[in-house]
Amino acid sequence: MKKLTLLVLALLTGPFGHAQSQAPGPTTILLRPAAVFDGQDRHEGWAVLVENSKLTAVGPVAQVTAPPGVRILDLPGLTLLPGLIEGHSHLLLHPYNETSWNDQVLLESQALRVARATVHAERTLLAGFTTARDLGTEGADYADVGLKSAIDQGIIPGPRLLVATRALVATGSYGPKLSVDEDVPQGAQEADGVDGIIRAVREQMGKGADLIKVYADYHWGPNGTTQPTFSQEELSLIVQTARSAGRGVVAHAVTPEGMRRAILAGVETIEHGDGGTPEIFALMKQHGIALCPTVAAGDASAQYKGWHKGIDSVPLRIQQKHTSMAAAVKVGVALAMGGDVGVFAHGDNAREMELLVSDYQLSPLQVLRQATSGNARIFHLADRGHLAPGLLADLVAVAGDPTQDVAALRQVRLVMKGGVLYRQP
Numbered sequence: 175m176k177k178l179t180l181l182v183l184a185l186l187t188g189p190f191g192h193a194q195s196q197a198p199g200p201t202t203i204l205l206r207p208a209a210v211f212d213g214q215d216r217h218e219g220w221a222v223l224v225e226n227s228k229l230t231a232v233g234p235v236a237q238v239t240a241p242p243g244v245r246i247l248d249l250p251g252l253t254l255l256p257g258l259i260e261g262h263s264h265l266l267l268h269p270y271n272e273t274s275w276n277d278q279v280l281l282e283s284q285a286l287r288v289a290r291a292t293v294h295a296e297r298t299l300l301a302g303f304t305t306a307r308d309l310g311t312e313g314a315d316y317a318d319v320g321l322k323s324a325i326d327q328g329i330i331p332g333p334r335l336l337v338a339t340r341a342l343v344a345t346g347s348y349g350p351k352l353s354v355d356e357d358v359p360q361g362a363q364e365a366d367g368v369d370g371i372i373r374a375v376r377e378q379m380g381k382g383a384d385l386i387k388v389y390a391d392y393h394w395g396p397n398g399t400t401q402p403t404f405s406q407e408e409l410s411l412i413v414q415t416a417r418s419a420g421r422g423v424v425a426h427a428v429t430p431e432g433m434r435r436a437i438l439a440g441v442e443t444i445e446h447g448d449g450g451t452p453e454i455f456a457l458m459k460q461h462g463i464a465l466c467p468t469v470a471a472g473d474a475s476a477q478y479k480g481w482h483k484g485i486d487s488v489p490l491r492i493q494q495k496h497t498s499m500a501a502a503v504k505v506g507v508a509l510a511m512g513g514d515v516g517v518f519a520h521g522d523n524a525r526e527m528e529l530l531v532s533d534y535q536l537s538p539l540q541v542l543r544q545a546t547s548g549n550a551r552i553f554h555l556a557d558r559g560h561l562a563p564g565l566l567a568d569l570v571a572v573a574g575d576p577t578q579d580v581a582a583l584r585q586v587r588l589v590m591k592g593g594v595l596y597r598q599p
């Protein structure tokens with residue numbers, strides 16, 4: 175492990191040594207892999223031309239004319255694809271089997287959490303994820319805004335971030351929950367009623383939120399039964415307030431009623447959706463709302479609680495997830511790809527895609543489209559997710575054919591973001 179870290183650091187010294195003082199990396203580079211996945215389909219014998227931070231030509235080798243003196247990078251045996259897009263991360267969290275969520279929120283200092291997050295950001299990028307939608311700092315206030323700035327300024331390596339900042343919860347619904355006699359810091363911002371909600375949404379946007387995350391249901395009370403949180407009126411007001419400032423809202427929701435209210439309010443995606451019914455998924459489809467199922471988080475959490483996967487019988491919660499996912503797929507709800515990474519290790523983002531293939535019967539091609547062109551469409555990122563002239567030069571090359579075998583996504587050999595190489599063969 176140590177050797178690998180040193181190698182990665184050595185590779186990173188290149189672009190970052192220059193980033194502060196001069197234009198980073200090569201300005202023009204022609205990539206000639208065995209095949210190109212363009213966000214939709216795989217093409218053998220294609221090449222990709224990068225000039226500065228953009229793609230300028232994508233197509234059959236013979237049709238891509240490179241300027242004289244261009245740097246040529248041959249990538250035999252590799253498939254080149256758009257930089258992957260993580261749909262649901264928490265860079266300020268680390269796996270719960272290392273430290274419980276309660277202890278991370280209550281006992282870890284902001285400085286410790288941010289220091290960890292810089293490492294998480296680097297691991298995410300080097301795993302081929304050049305964009306991440308980060309859905310809440312879980313008690314670390316607006317640290318995601320600063321983290322995003324540090325990445326954008328080239329101070330630390332990391333993915334392009336869409337940040338939600340603190341997230342919104344109804345008073346009393348979230349955690350940590352300790353003694354009733356003590357009000358402890360919460361993992362998200364409490365807001366209620368017309369004035370409170372409008373102020374909180376505007377405050378988060380003003381501090382840098384690219385989108386608003388709301389918890390439409392959660393574990394109420396000491397025994398934690400999951401019930402809706404915000405009223406329909408409150409949720410609709412959150413969406414209206416965000417939308418009038420050009421931001422979308424995403425909802426954590428697992429109960430049919432929490433999901434229904436979020437759908438009617440007009441959120442962009444529903445996160446988790448474990449208790450979704452065929453009727454609720456039909457309503458989602460009708461309203462054009464995507465589901466980000468986060469199967470990897472549930473799978474990891476069940477194992478943290480003692481499930482020996484493949485040996486013990488499947489826990490009820492996972493069985494329910496299979497039932498609801500089958501219903502969502504049958505109805506044809508659009509699926510975003512996001513694992514709730516942070517619950518499990520950053521850099522292990524491909525775990526969601528592997529599970530969707532191994533346990534939920536999606537094809538490698540389906541999950542690959544979800545993580546590229548699909549997420550780009552759902553998150554309104556028109557400048558990425560496909561390979562075409564004019565789009566961002568965010569690229570990943572993996573050994574083998576990920577459209578046939580999702581395991582190829584673990585064989586990352588090249589990562590480029592905005593024309594800068596962070597990893598190369």
Ligand SMILES: [Zn+2]
Nearest residue numbers: 262264309514
């Ligand atoms: Zn989450």
